[in-house]
Amino acid sequence: MKSICVKSDTMSxxxxxxxxxxxxxxxxxxxxxxxxxxxxxxATTVEAWSGEQLLGMCACYMNDNVNKIAYISHIxxxxxxxxxxxxxxxxTATEQCAKNKGMESIRLxxxxxxxxxxxxxxxxxxxxxQEHGTKFLMQRMLITNKWRL
Numbered sequence: 001m002k003s004i005c006v007k008s009d010t011m012s013x014x015x016x017x018x019x020x021x022x023x024x025x026x027x028x029x030x031x032x033x034x035x036x037x038x039x040x041x042x043a044t045t046v047e048a049w050s051g052e053q054l055l056g057m058c059a060c061y062m063n064d065n066v067n068k069i070a071y072i073s074h075i076x077x078x079x080x081x082x083x084x085x086x087x088x089x090x091x092t093a094t095e096q097c098a099k100n101k102g103m104e105s106i107r108l109x110x111x112x113x114x115x116x117x118x119x120x121x122x123x124x125x126x127x128x129x130q131e132h133g134t135k136f137l138m139q140r141m142l143i144t145n146k147w148r149l
Contacts (some may be wrong), residue, residue, distance in 0.1 A: 004048050004055065005050070005094070006046065006048050006089055006093045007039070007047050008092060008093070008097055010047060011045050011047055011054070011057065013033070013040040014036070016036035016057070017033050017036040019057055020032050020035075020036065020074075022078070023077075023079060025074045029127070039074070039082075042061060042063065043060055043061050044059070044060050044061075044062050044097060045050070045058065046090050046093045047056045048089055054078070054087045055079075056075070056077035056087060056090050057074070057090065058073045058076075058090045058091060060072045060098060060131075061107070065102065068102060068104040069103065069104070070106040071108065072094065072106060072107070072108035075094075077090075078091035082087055083107075092124075094106070097144070099142045102143070103142055104142055105142055106139065107137060107138065108137075108138055109132060109135050111135055112131075112134050112135060113124050113134070114117050118136065124140070126139060
């Protein structure tokens, strides 16, 4: 594999849709093209590329300037690239981007039965905040020991 380059916000809605389709991303009851357009308009995407090939992407909303909480909507790595550190690279870059935009924490939901993803997030420093039906709401603090005056 060539070297990996991590970029942000270079994907079009069509690129996001193609990635979801190729990775067979299961989003029940959602029109993937419409969802891809919403992500492109309102979310930050962090992408891992090898030349012209998209290896993985993370879509994260970083626009809660009141509570300063970023929300990861999707993180998806190309099926042939899983287990090679690409997910960790784009997650770390997403966290840094959120921190640079003034976010103090980052949250996501993960299906309880998706033990691989759940363990990945635990390994990356995320903690379970609560259970939502069949999902865990997880969070990682980006700012520690913040003093407010």
